[in-house]
Amino acid sequence: MVDPILEVGGLVKHYPLTQGILFKKQVGAVKAVDGVDFTLHKGETLGIVGESGCGKSTVAKMLVNLERPTQGLIKYKGEDITKLSGKALKSVRRNIQMVFQDPYTSLNPRMTVGDIIGEPYDIHPEVAPKGDRRKKVQDLLDVVGLNPEYINRYPHQFSGGQRQRIGIARGLALRPEVIVADEPVSALDVSVQAQVINLLDRLQSEFELSYLFIAHDLSIVRHISDRVGVMYLGRIVEIGRDAEIYDHPTHPYTQALLSAVPVPDPEAREHRERIILTGDVPSPTNIPSGCRFRTRCWKAQERCALEVPALAVPAEFRHTSGPAAHDSACHFAEEKQVVPAEETE
Amino acid sequence: MLLEVRDLQVEFRTRDGVAKAVNGVDYAVDAGETLAVLGESGSGKSVTAQAIMGILDMPPGRITGGEILFQGRDLLKLKEDERRRVRGAEMAMIFQDALSSLNPVLSVGDQLGEMFVVHRGMSKKDARAKAVELMDRVRIPAARERVKDYPHQFSGGMRQRIMIAMALALEPALIIADEPTTALDVTVQAQVMELLAELQREYHMGLILITHDLGVVADVADRIAVMYAGRIVEQAPVHDIYKAPAHPYTRGLLDSIPRLDQKGQELYAIKGLPPNLMHIPPGCAFNPRCPMARDVCRTDVPPLYEVGDRRTSACHFWTECLNG
Known part of the structure; x- marks a missing residue:
């Protein structure tokens, strides 16, 4: 593989929230971007x-x-440009x-x-x-x-x-x-x-x-x-080739997002499964512990509140070479087709 | 028929000239039916809705012709105080931008309750109770506590839900929703559209849904009216139009949606720009952008052709278009 032109690692941007006029003290932060990695x-x-x-x-x-950035690297042709x-x-x-x-x-x-x-x-x-x-x-x-x-x-x-x-x-x-x-x-x-x-x-x-x-x-x-x-709440939750993400999403948020998109085909109205998420996106000042999507996820269990899921190929797909084997930050990643099947390629 | 708009014409007089925003619009909505009005900005879809609601800014706007029959009465002939009794109670509107449509210095409970105080003469206390009930109805969590927010x-x-609650308050027969979910994210859009569809079924209301999103239309509409330069160029049941459009503009819109099998290829694009409403091209307004345009299109305004059951097209060559 050729070297990437752009490499982003652990990118973080927090905007401090302060209180007091004369003696400003930081009382929290808006965690707009909270650890993003990708290459281009x-x-x-x-x-x-x-x-x-x-x-x-x-x-x-x-x-x-x-x-x-508050933290992290942005490398352009191998050189960190943040410094x-x-x-x-x-x-x-x-x-x-x-x-x-x-x-x-x-x-x-x-x-x-x-x-x-x-x-x-x-x-x-x-x-x-x-x-x-x-x-x-x-x-x-x-x-x-x-x-x-x-x-x-x-x-x-x-x-x-x-x-x-x-x-x-x-x-x-x-x-x-x-x-x-x-x-x-x-x-x-x-x-x-x-x-x-x-x-x-x-x-x-x-x-x-x-x-x-x-x-x-x-x-x-x-x-x-x-x-x-x-992306969800400042992080990439799933990343892959376009067909992997659209046809074989493994992260529940991606699945919900895809299923919520209206399809311009009235025939698809009846036979499509829609995942309607409850609630709103949590505030970026107060990000849930563990997996940040767990407050809206229908699969959330105790583990999700404790452990932050890493963005990697989930264990169950690691040994396959199929389209589900792409990076997804979920403890309970599973493949699910949500967009009505269409002929690919 | 719950609502019938006939040959409606609206223009705006501006310093630079007269903009013809609506040029003879006909459409009808029945109780329990959803009519989607599809169009780009400047197509006249919102102006038509404002004329129906009676909230058009006049001046500079002016209704120069046509009638709006609501439950048999011509709204354009009513006096302003009669019109006011219709508005809110019998027909209501949901706007795109809930934040700028709600009053920022009144609590949502006061705003919802106001409907009952003004139209039903309720006491403030009863109105407050009604407001809580409505907020529950549109599934705002902890309505009792949040009514003071x-x-x-x-x-x-949640704001868009409050708008919906306000529109539903007096159980109107008709709701006009002008881009109700355009400002929302897709996952929230799905929640709001589902709620709206459910309430519509329950109250058996007529719904006019104004949008530019072909996906939303396919999801909820029974019939579609496609607007271009102040006219309805095609009107049809939803399944028919997606299967075989009878107007080249509709066809162009449908073709420009990216499809899977076109990946890596050029997207179909309608060439050119929507016309300036002060200088609508003679003949068919779409002719400068139309791939099928011929001499007659540049001179003769196409009439509305009946092209099927409850289906019309304003194209001289609709048969050709329909057959691909």
Whole structure:
């Protein structure tokens, strides 16, 4: 196996909760991310799914250095970037770029499209010498499927889908190797989502990009991802190749999540088993002991409150080579097909 | 028929011109039936609902034509105080964003109880008891203790349950739910949709479910009305439409859902963008984006063709579309 382009180990982000104005004392912490490990290879797409508050966006922010991790490593091509500063950090950041969720708030309304896409060149002038920039920006507009003549327009003159293309062009400006896309299509209309997904797909093969693709729409994640990680309350509870996760999930949370997704086929209504979870996600300030999913899990037993399940191939599948043999953090992992069987491949 | 909307037309007068948000909408809902209104933003699905409820901002909105028959009466001919008696008591609405739809400075008990005080003339004490009962009904744990809590003290799913409780309070005959689960996570969405479906069965209410999610529609709807640029382009029983759509827009939406066997391939995408409502294209509004468009589509507005039992399509070439 080739070395991964990105390696994340034991990543933790805790936001302290303080009390008192003059003498601040820490009374607890919001454990947004609480021990996340994964790797990303060149040209690969890793999808991260999970409900709001599970920490998926915080992971994204740490990868592009918008947040400093409390603990843990983020290795880019073998080098830990969490300790870097100054010049070294700047040059690494060039290679990991982000596409944001909301194309309405992530573009400065007072800047022209050309200035927005070209701004990264002010910070990294080595990528494009001054005289070259306009041409480069126009090329980028063309690459993302916008008319290069729009370079002097302002964001409000574009639709949501077009703005997201502008955001993507900005992400591409520095020729990064990794793109972190945090819910890049969820703010878009259904008929426009497919266009943007196709664009991301095309750009990946054109520029050999690696994607960390964060979304809550499970069918879109499956379409675009090679591997998928499922997050719950700050941790990855199950991770594997897309078919392993979707067709052979072994973690009860993944099973519940998949079964809750409405299937766009009225015929499936009658003969599908739905796992309806009770209650809400616990607060990240007060994470349950042992397995963090146990308060909503129908399989929970005493052991689950005592022992934290490790993210590894469960013992019962360790000696098989079947699709159930992938990492799952559950003491009582068992394979269960929850999505109506469809022909694979 | 519980509710019949006939040829409804709504426009908004803005500084930049007149936006034609609803251009002749017809749909009907029976007691106990779920009609899903499917459409993208700007398709007019919410504006139609607001016109039915009588909560359209006027001005800038203006109803320029049509009628809304509710249990035989034309709501558009009622006076405002008569309309107010219908609203809440006979038809109620559930909004997408529970946090901004609930009053942040009143306890949920007061907000739920208000319905009974205003419409039924109950005492505050009785109304409070009713509020607890309702919160139990929508399965909010420890309702008796939580009735004094404020909206921000509840989670998103619980807030949406309070919205549902409020809509159900006076046992209306019709509920309009405008994207009731869009702001919720999927596991919570499943809980809320199940609750809504169960209560609907129990009270035999008509339900208009406004959504853009083809999955939710397939799960709960009896019939679907697909809206585009202020018109219903196709209306059909739910099974028929997923099996064989009779309008190219519906077909495009269904085709753009990622399917397993398409992994690694390009997704089907409807080209272009939804039209600006101030400049709706002549002829069929969908023609600039339609793969089947011909000359007639650019000049003639397609009428609603009967394409089957309780099934209509606004496409000149519906037979072609229906046959794939």
